[in-house]
Amino acid sequence: MTLTIDEVAKVALLARLRLSPEELQRFTGQLNSIVDFVAQLQALDTRDVEPLAHGIEVRNVFRDDVLGPALPREKALANAPQRNDEGFLVPAVLD
Template structure:
């Protein structure tokens, strides 16, 4: 299994990464090494093995439905790169 440059371009787009042509070249090579390394697992016969849904063998962890305080708005908005008096601001998203 080998990743093409187009696939890496697509993955970069989904991760919102802008890659220069030479970076694309480097990362395609590196990503392929990683995929090949992991691909060794495919040598194992996993036919009768139930897929692992979680790494920890714990089930049914719940909290009770109790309400605590909310953050003050100023604290909630404190780290926003851009904001107005009541909301986070993001570049216009047009539907």
């Protein structure tokens, strides 16, 4: 398959990446070579194969439902790009 520049621009929006026109051009070429390369996987017949998400399959790991110490607010906010005394500040979401 061949990804067009418009399709790559749509992926960039989904990925929340602002790409310059040059980057878009370059990534379209590179992504197409990589997608062509990985397309060899389609050649395998996997009809009866179960997908494997982890090499070591660990199931149902539970812990007791007890409250442990939480990160103190000041520590949680310490790396915020923008903040006030009690929360993270972001651009307006609603008009």
